[in-house]
Every structure is written in structure tokens, then in C-alpha cells.
Amino acid sequence: MNFKVSEKYKRSGKRKTVLAALLVAGLIAGSAWMFIASESLYHKIISAITAFLLIKYLPHAYKSIRTHDASYPVVEIIESENKIDISHKGAVVSMPLxxxxxxxxxxxxxxxxxxxxxxxxxxxxxxxxxxxxxxxxxxxxxxxxxxxxxxxxxxxx
Incomplete structure (x- = not known):
């Protein structure tokens, strides 16, 4: 019997990823604004470090959003052969029950x-x-x- 991830669950996961990416982008924008608006060297250093630390997550978030639907494996339980097959992106892993x-x-x-x-x-x-x-x-x-x-x-x- 084949088991696939539901479309509702996929949409929910994608929505959470998009919202997290928007939050990170907002924090980067806030850090940039703080860098520009602040006259204190301490605040400029803190905002620059924060922006650089957060920027590294944006490419991963973009890739995750783009390939989100293909990131869930299909599970097949074959009782006649006494095994579980987990297939993901063309690769199949078998395990005996x-x-x-x-x-x-x-x-x-x-x-x-x-x-x-x-x-x-x-x-x-x-x-x-x-x-x-x-x-x-x-x-x-x-x-x-x-x-x-x-x-x-x-x-x-």
C-alpha cells in the first residue's frame, strides 16, 4: 500500500517556510535601517553582524520554497514481500518489516x-x-x- 504526504500538509509546511523567510528578511531590513540611522559605532557593529548572520539563511529558504513539494518521500508497505520501501527523488531504500x-x-x-x-x-x-x-x-x-x-x-x- 502506498502512502503519500497530503497536499494540506505540504501547503502548511510551505506557508511556514515562507513566513520564516519573510521574518528573516524583515530582521535584515531592520538591521540595515539601524546601521544607516544609528550614529553610535556600537549599534552599527551590532546591526552589521546581525545582518551578515541572517543573510546566510535566505538562499536556503529560497531553495526550500522552490523545491518544497518534491521534498517528501513516498512510503510503500509491501506485506507480501515483508518490506517497507521509502522512495525519494528516484532513490529507493528498502527495509524488512x-x-x-x-x-x-x-x-x-x-x-x-x-x-x-x-x-x-x-x-x-x-x-x-x-x-x-x-x-x-x-x-x-x-x-x-x-x-x-x-x-x-x-x-x-
């Missing part, structure tokens, strides 16, 4: 918010924002050792 050590499911208001999967081959895999997340949790529960599934109602670690 028998490598699952523990499973934590975060429920909020009766629906599954996220899944934290601890495996032998990878340390932790977190699935959040996927369509049919409850079905994914049920499939993973089947292959988790007895007593190693926990339901978290607040925040899982």
Missing part, C-alpha cells in the same frame, strides 16, 4: 497525528502528514513485536 523494534503512535483527538518507528537498520523514522496515517499505523502494528507498541496522547520521543 522484521527490523521493526518499536512503534509509537501519537493520537490527537482520536486521529493519528504521527508515527515514530524505531528499527534495527535505521535509528528512527518519523511519519507525519501522510494520507491514511491510521492505516499505516495498523499495518505497522502487525509487524511490531508484542509489547513494543505505545500510544502517545501528548508528544512521543
Amino acid at each position: 522484521s527490523d521493526i523494534e518499536s512503534l509509537r503512535i501519537q493520537n490527537i483527538k482520536g486521529s493519528v497525528k504521527s508515527i515514530l518507528l524505531t528499527t534495527k537498520s535505521f535509528s528512527n523514522l518519523r511519519f507525519e502528514g501522510y494520507e491514511n496515517l491510521a492505516e499505516m499505523a495498523e499495518l505497522l502494528k502487525k509487524h511490531t513485536p508484542a509489547g513494543k507498541t505505545k500510544i502517545a496522547t501528548w508528544y512521543h520521543r
Whole structure:
């Protein structure tokens, strides 16, 4: 069964990235204004350092906004072959379902918010924002050792 990230979750993440980039741009503009308007050497140095430290985040934010939709992997759980395939940008990573050590499911208001999967081959895999997340949790529960599934109602670690 294939699991893809929902469009609503992608839009929400992109919106947060755009707002963070706008906040950084506003802070840079404020630093530039402080540099120009201030007569004190101390304030000019502080504003210049602040602007230079914040400018390095803008190219990363631009790249993140531009490639945001392609940055989420597709998860496929193949029960007949007893494996999980995680594909991202043409690369596929396979893991046997028998490598699952523990499973934590975060429920909020009766629906599954996220899944934290601890495996032998990878340390932790977190699935959040996927369509049919409850079905994914049920499939993973089947292959988790007895007593190693926990339901978290607040925040899982």
C-alpha cells in the first residue's frame, strides 16, 4: 500500500517556510535601517553582524520554497514481500518489516497525528502528514513485536 504526504500538509509546511523567510528578511531590513540611522559605532557593529548572520539563511529558504513539494518521500508497505520501501527523488531504500523494534503512535483527538518507528537498520523514522496515517499505523502494528507498541496522547520521543 502506498502512502503519500497530503497536499494540506505540504501547503502548511510551505506557508511556514515562507513566513520564516519573510521574518528573516524583515530582521535584515531592520538591521540595515539601524546601521544607516544609528550614529553610535556600537549599534552599527551590532546591526552589521546581525545582518551578515541572517543573510546566510535566505538562499536556503529560497531553495526550500522552490523545491518544497518534491521534498517528501513516498512510503510503500509491501506485506507480501515483508518490506517497507521509502522512495525519494528516484532513490529507493528498502527495509524488512522484521527490523521493526518499536512503534509509537501519537493520537490527537482520536486521529493519528504521527508515527515514530524505531528499527534495527535505521535509528528512527518519523511519519507525519501522510494520507491514511491510521492505516499505516495498523499495518505497522502487525509487524511490531508484542509489547513494543505505545500510544502517545501528548508528544512521543
